[in-house]
Amino acid sequence: MGKVGLISLRRVVWMLLLVLLAAASADAEGAGPRRVRADLERFIQSRMGDPSATIEVPRLAAFSVDRVRHPGGLRTELSSKSKPPFSGRVPITVALYAGDVLIKRSVISPYIRTMVAVVVPSRDLRRGEILAADDLRIADQNVERTPDDAIDQIEDAIGLRMKRSVRAGRVLRRTQVEGVPIVERGDRVLLVLRSGLIEVQAVGRSREAGVAGDWIRVVNLDSKRELSGRVDRRGRVHVAF
DSSP states (O other): OOHHHHHHHHHHHHHHHHHHHHHHHHHHHHHHHHHHHHHHHHHHHTTBSOTTOEEEOOOOGGGOOOTTTOOSOEEEEEEOSSOSSBOEEOOEEEEEEETTEEEEEEEEOOEEEOEEEEEEESSOBOTTOBOOGGGEEEEEEEGGGOOTTBOOOGGGTTTOEESSOBOTTSOOBGGGEEOOOSBOTTOEEEEEEEETTEEEEEEEEESSOBOTTOEEEEEETTTOOEEEEEEOTTSOEEEOO
16 A cells, blocks of 8 residues: 555545544543433423323533533432423433532423313304304313313203304303303293292292292292292292291
8 A cells, every 4th residue: 555545545534533532532422411301201200190191301412511521420310390290391410420529400391281182162152142062172171271161071061052253263251151050041941949848839920030940049939039940940939838
C-alpha cells in the first residue's frame, strides 16, 4: 500500500473513531433524561387514580449528564405538593444525582390525561325534542374538561326532553334536559287524599307542570284550597290531609 493510501486509511480510521466517540458521548449524556423519564413515569403511575390515563412528559434535555466528569451511578429524588390521585398538569420537583453529586434540580410539569365516558348527541338536537337511543352515543372525554353534571349512561337520557339546543358531539349535561311533564300547568287532575286506610278522591287543577315524582301545587276545585302533592305515573296527584 502506498504512502498516500496509508494516510487516507488513517484518516478514515480517525473519522470513524471520532464518530464512535461522539455517539458514545451523546448516549452517555442521554442517560440522564432517560433515567429521569423512567423514574417520573413510575412516580406518577403510583399516584394516578386511573391506570389507563396517559402521561405526557416535557423535554428533559436539561438533565443531560457529562458521564466523563460525573461517572457515578444515576439516581433521582422526586416530590410534589399535588395530592393524589394525579390528574391534569402536575408540578413535580426532580433532583438528579450522579453518585452524591447533584447534577440538576428543576420543576417538571407532566400532564396526566384521564379520559371518562360521557353521553354526546349523535346529531344536532333542538329544544323540545324527546331523546331516543339513536340520538345519543358514548364518547371519551378528558376528565379535566368534563362538567360535573355530565350524563354518562345513555339509558339515563332516553325519554327526556331537551331544554335547549345542543350540537352533535358536545357533552350532554343534566341541566340541558328535563323529564317530560305528565301534568301540565292548568290541567284538571285527580287528587288522591289518603290517611291511613281512608282514601278520598277529588278533582283539582294544577298550578304548575310536573313529571312523575315531582311535588306540585294544585287547587281543590270543590274547596278552592291550594295543596301540594306528588305526581304519580298515571298523572294523579297524591296530597296529604
